[in-house]
Amino acid sequence: MPASLYSLLLTIHDVLRWLVLLSALVAVVAALSGLLGGRSFRPLGRVTGVVFISFMDLQFLLGLILCFLSPWVAQFWSSPAAGMKVKEVRFFGMEHIVIMIAALALAHIGAARSKRASDDGKAYRTALVWFSISLLLILAGIPWWRPLFQI
Ligand code: HEM
Numbered sequence: 001m002p003a004s005l006y007s008l009l010l011t012i013h014d015v016l017r018w019l020v021l022l023s024a025l026v027a028v029v030a031a032l033s034g035l036l037g038g039r040s041f042r043p044l045g046r047v048t049g050v051v052f053i054s055f056m057d058l059q060f061l062l063g064l065i066l067c068f069l070s071p072w073v074a075q076f077w078s079s080p081a082a083g084m085k086v087k088e089v090r091f092f093g094m095e096h097i098v099i100m101i102a103a104l105a106l107a108h109i110g111a112a113r114s115k116r117a118s119d120d121g122k123a124y125r126t127a128l129v130w131f132s133i134s135l136l137l138i139l140a141g142i143p144w145w146r147p148l149f150q151i
Contacts, residue, residue, distance in 0.1 A: 006069040013062040014150055017142060020055045024107075024135040027052040031114075031131060035124035041114070045124055049111045052131065056107050063100060073097075091143060099141030106134040 030048040034041065067073050076083035076093020083089040110130025117123035 006066070009062055009066055009069065011150060013059065013066060014147070016055065016059050016062065018149075020052075020059050020138065021135075023048070023052040023055045024131060024138060027131045028128065028135055031124045031128035035121060035128060039120065039124075041117070041120040041123040045114060045120075045127055049114060049127055049131070053107050053111050056104050056134075060100070060104050063097070067097065096141055096143065099137055103134045103137035103141065106130050106137065110134065 027048040030044050033039075034045050039045075070092060072089050072092035075086075075089045080093070083093050107130065110127050113130065114123040114127040117126055
């Protein structure tokens, strides 16, 4: 059972990557076009930001459960010093998790600060900066050498 639960969650986490990326891109483009077009932050900026952080939260939850099921993470924690020398063990045991949690934090800060901003321009600028950095981190933290879409 744990093995099939592991592969099921890994597949969902794998496919959800595309929704996270798409929603991040939409939130960044919406912030840019809202800023340049002088639009009201609500609903466009707020809704696209909330969709992005919702997919990130879901991905984080799946990733957290995967941390307890993944053989790579288990191998890393059984011997962190030895694990640091093996690319996949180091990546899934530490790098992927640290980078993605940082990306999650930046996305949340961006959404919270843009919501509280005093005017629409500031709200869009805040969202643009924090979401763009978050998106760059996500792109850097994805194991692109693994299958791009596995069902
Ligand atoms: C937010 C915190 C996250 C945590 C704690 C986390 C954790 C994990 C873990 C433990 C694995 C399993 C490695 C394995 O056993 O093979 C994994 C794989 C993976 N993660 Fe994450 N992850 C997170 C966020 C993300 C995000 C934001 C994305 C992309 C948008 C992502 C994309 C992937 C991909 C593509 C794989 C490989 C899936 C496969 O090869 O089937 N992860 N992640």
